[in-house]
Amino acid sequence: MKAIPRDKPVYVGTGTDIIDFEPIKAVTIILRTTGCHWRRCKMCNYYLEQAPPPLSEEDLISQIDHAISKFPEGDLIVKIFTSGSFFDEREIPRGVQESILRRLPRDQIRKLIIETRPEFVTRSAISTAVEIFDSFEVAIGLETTNDEIRSRCIEKGFSFEDFKRAVEVARACGAGVRTYLLLKPPYLTEREAIDDMLRSARDLIPYTRTISLNLTTVRKNTPLHSLWKEGYYRPPWLWSAVEVMRRIREDPRFDDIAIISDPIGAGKPWGPHNCKRCDNRVKDAIRRFSITxxxxxxxxxxxRCKKLWEVVLQLERFTFGVPLP
Ligand SMILES: [Zn+2]
Incomplete structure (x- = not known):
């Protein structure tokens, strides 16, 4: 097996994101750490990107230096992920978290966003980040505001109340919040998945400025992969994502909230898809909308397949949890 390089991040890439509805160049960094300590979410295998411990402070610092060397010129939004939670001290000790933040080119960064589970949103962690960056946002993968769906279909291991507490702490420190929702975890029909997102978005109005809609993909070595192989799971239709985003954008209650999505694996059998003909077009439209x-x-x-999707929404109620293709 190829040795995993400890001194290089899992990923550094550029794209476009938005700040206050204005497009801006974005850099996404995924740092390689010892990985998520929860590891029970049914669709997730990100922790396989971990490096076996111990990972030294030097390793983590050279990862961020490598990422910084790839930054394009001009104003940026920078998003930092680990294959777990940046603020979990088992992944990155607090002192190293601070060293990483201090190495980033502050003059160039209009906004810094860091992803974490809510249990690691503490005053000490967030206030350090806010001290260094005037515009700092915590990103949390809430997935849904429905505790039953989050625990039974995803096994996420925290509640909407835990999320609310994290938002309160982040705000008290002067940080913003970006929330990830998950369209179509297992065991929901297409219609239930859409309704779950619309209800979740409404519940989130007081708590977030940006909703990022993640469209479920089937990853190897996950319980979801087994379900999919047996024919008990179909990833979401891209039409469902379009429907959710359109209905949120048209609702004036969301006038101050951006709704964005980057459909990973769109058009693949293991990713969100429609028919083969329109997948790329619809994916591009979702990406374009996320900026405009x-x-x-x-x-x-x-x-033409939109009609078929409408039929699926009607008929799946009668197939007792078995997805229609
Ligand atoms: Zn189509």
Whole structure:
């Protein structure tokens, strides 16, 4: 087996994101740590990107230096992930967290976003980040506001109340919040998955400025992969993502909240997909909309398979949990 390099991040890439509905160049960094300590979510295998411990302070510092060397010029939004939680001290000791933040080019960064589970959102962690960066956001993978779906279908291991507490701590420290929702965890019909997202988005209005819609993908070595192989799971239709994003954008209650999505694996059998003909077009429309927030980007696309998707929404109620293709 190839040795995992400890001094290089899992990923550094550039793209586009938005701040206050304005597009801006974005850098995404995934640091290699010892990985998530929870590891029970049914769709997740990110912890396989871990490096076996011990990972030294030097390793983590050279990872961030490597990432910084790839930064493009100009104003940036920088998003830092680990294959777990940046603020979990088992992954990155507090002192190293601070060293990493201090190495980032502050003058160039308009906003810094760091992902973490809510239990690691503490005053000491967040206030350090806010002290260094005026514009700092905590990103949390809440997935759904429905505790039953989050625990039974995902096994996420925290509650909506835990999330609310984290938001309160983040805000008290002067940080913003970005929330990830998960469209279509296992055991939901397509219609239930859409309704779950619309309800979750409404519940989140007081708590978040950005909702990032993750479309479930089937990853190897996960319980979801076994379900999918047996024919008990179909990843979400891209039409479902379009429907969720359109209905949120058209609702004036969300006028201050951006709704974005980057459909990973779109068009693949293991990723969100429609028919083969329109997958790329619909994926591009979702990406474009995520930057413009202009609902016409979503309503302009059509394909014959949309009718089939509408039929699926009607009929799956009668197939007792077995997905229609
Ligand atoms: Zn189609």
């Amino acid at each position: 927030q202009d609902v016409r980007d979503l309503t302009a696309i059509e394909c």
